[in-house]
């Protein structure tokens with residue numbers, strides 16, 4: 001059993017004027033990395049404002065997601081950017097939740113430059129007060145999949161994939177994405193992690209606290225083991241402070257205020273903030289190769305029936321339209337094309 005941690009001090013929510021949620025919208029996208037000086041603990045705080053609102057505004061054609069789905073996607077966006085910023089990996093980090101309830105799929109892809117995109121597939125009614133299980137784990141078949149997809153596959157590099165169930169050690173359904181991802185980090189990286197996530201229509205935000213591995217851990221001398229216990233207590237103390245952060249604080253306060261309020265007694269080393277952005281990786285060329293994959297007969301069948309082929313990107317809403325001439329070009333080997341013909345757009 002874990003020993004009850006001594007309650008460390010933080011500046012409480014009740015102590016106003018300390019509590020002053022920002023007026024209006026979150027105006028910047030920012031990700032802050034920091035270290036706890038002399039302790040094997042690191043942290044990151046992300047706040048997504050304009051980029052998160054852009055993700056939602058891209059839904060103007062299909063219609064907005066139900067509110068609980070917006071919250072889930074926002075939390076996933078915050079989590080995916082944190083996880084991408086937390087690894088040294090040249091490729092996409094893809095966070096997916098495959099659901100067996102009204103939400104069939106929710107996905108966020110984050111690139112090493114911290115650009116990200118997000119989408120969800122919803123079929124049927126989502127209860128207004130739905131937590132995670134009611135959306136994606138109704139029959140206990142839901143799962144969360146994290147994929148690291150290398151950008152350069154020329155050396156035979158393969159995607160790495162980790163799968164986590166949406167229930168806890170006792171089989172209880174998990175109601176918060178953050179708990180699911182804490183399990184994943186412990187399983188895949190053996191790293192104790194505390195993750196706090198929150199999202200509303202204005203802001204998606206997250207705080208990650210992680211215990212860093214100490215060299216040679218596992219075969220330490222007795223004296224070092226005792227030092228180790230001290231370091232564990234440091235992580236437990238900081239993780240406890242992090243877990244006192246409320247959704248209102250995380251969403252409503254700027255990064256400096258959150259960090260000062262939680263960790264004012266700790267020696268924090270801050271780094272230059274990074275800037276996450278919305279960006280989609282779709283392109284007309286990618287849609288062309290998808291059409292080639294479908295085959296000429298299939299695509300020609302659609303042209304015969306409807307006059308053109310229209311494909312919309314699920315992530316950014318861009319519509320790609322191909323008429324009969326475009327389709328002919330898609331299936332013509334480059335060598336047979338007339339100079340100047342083909343897709344310039």
Ligand SMILES: [Zn+2]
Pocket residue numbers: 280281282283313314315316317318
């Ligand atoms: Zn797109």
